[in-house]
Amino acid sequence: MATGRTHRPATRSRGIPEATVARLPLYLRALTALSERSVPTVSSEELAAAAGVNSAKLRKDFSYLGSYGTRGVGYDVEYLVYQISRELGLTQDWPVVIVGIGNLGAALANYGGFASRGFRVAALIDADPAMKGKPVAGMPVQHTDDLEKIISENGVHIGVIATPAGAAQQVSERLIAAGVTSILNFAPTVLSVPDGVDVRKVDLSIELQILAFHEQRKAGEEAAAVAGAAGDAVTPPSLRADTAAAAAAAAASRKGPDGDVPAVMPA
Amino acid sequence: MATGRTHRPATRSRGIPEATVARLPLYLRALTALSERSVPTVSSEELAAAAGVNSAKLRKDFSYLGSYGTRGVGYDVEYLVYQISRELGLTQDWPVVIVGIGNLGAALANYGGFASRGFRVAALIDADPAMKGKPVAGMPVQHTDDLEKIISENGVHIGVIATPAGAAQQVSERLIAAGVTSILNFAPTVLSVPDGVDVRKVDLSIELQILAFHEQRKAGEEAAAVAGAAGDAVTPPSLRADTAAAAAAAAASRKGPDGDVPAVMPA
DNA sequence: GGTTGTGAACATATTCACAGCA
């Protein structure tokens, strides 16, 4: 940023790139493992390998945080752990609530990875009256009626939504009204939230669909090497009307109960 | 791509950008919802709103697939559903195995979103002999010993790993040796895999850490507006030794049971 | 010698803005 002389890096710390932020937890994990093995220092090359990135990227990422390494030596493991933790805001602990204690919500409540790094599950909340008081992961499930009270009494700013898709938007609105400003959404819906609220989305089926895309490519390449046309490649404009008609037919023939499932496919 | 005249879009279909691929499932979900409501056509503006992106991005994305819209009108919902499904490889169905049937694995097995879109859970696999034969989501859990047999008999190319971190690398190696070429990894580890194998990673605690980063920023901004130095903002180089010492103190005072927590800090 | 930190080059992704077509 600042060219050459000035030792103070201008006004840094403004705007660490998102891509970098997203990798800091990876570095932190790798560093924590080294720390447990009492490794005192590590080079960008070694750490990068442990985190599954390349070393140039890692050095660039760290350069946004400051000059925390020593040329000719590497990085002090403990020191970096602290710097990254602080940058990520993990030196304080964050109470979170999990809303929707179905299979997934229960799995999340039991997931050790939360507690181990600055996050504390403050409450489990579910709309089902039958769940009320039931212990999950050692805590009693509380009813949605008390959501607002729970949020404000615990000073919760981060909420995890693990409800069915249909409930997610409304839950998010209540969370936000009660003071939550960051949401981790496991429900397969797009949440619309006001400015200033962060939403991150974890979607199991989307990840699988992305894998399927690449998997298909692999299969397609093999096939293409063998036969000329696999019927899967580029659909020339001339086929458009045909496939459109076929798609319409397919659509007409569906109509499942919950209707999420497609049916026949055209030629 | 091709300038002006030629109606055939040159050699397209080579290389849809990753960012676009990652959004196709979102569009597909929005389109499916419209399809269920029997909406015949949709504009880029409407569909973009439903998918939570802006319309220019959506149109650009679709332009990589081909010219599937009608100017002045919009997109035919059924036709687009089909085109995107085909592009993603969802017109065939993909058998998947889930390895590691703990809380999370069970939640995944029960998750309806898989089956509903071209994915079929072919088997549930766990290393614990006590789990063998136990029904989860209506299927008997099978033992890891039979992993290779299960993969090859079912023609599985996609595997989901929901084991503890320690087991994940070894499981991935066995999956790959048996023929799996795409892995969805829920274990908090970096997998190293040979070229040609795709890995996607879902990491709950990483997502929370990213949220915490932004959450901290918000808090920092408020504080900065009030007092001058919140102790959270830019740490000038002169403070470096001090903060390191503070970190040492903080670290010494922690000490979790499983020891995921670091210890001393250097000067 | 060894390794960081970083400009400069390159690559990818997003957004703008408007020509082209129904």
Add this chain to the structure above:
DNA sequence: TGCTGTGAATATGTTCACAACC
């Protein structure tokens, strides 16, 4: 007139390659 499809402009991210420093 209305909306798509897309070049061009911009923004963000990655990689290269090497000077600076221990």
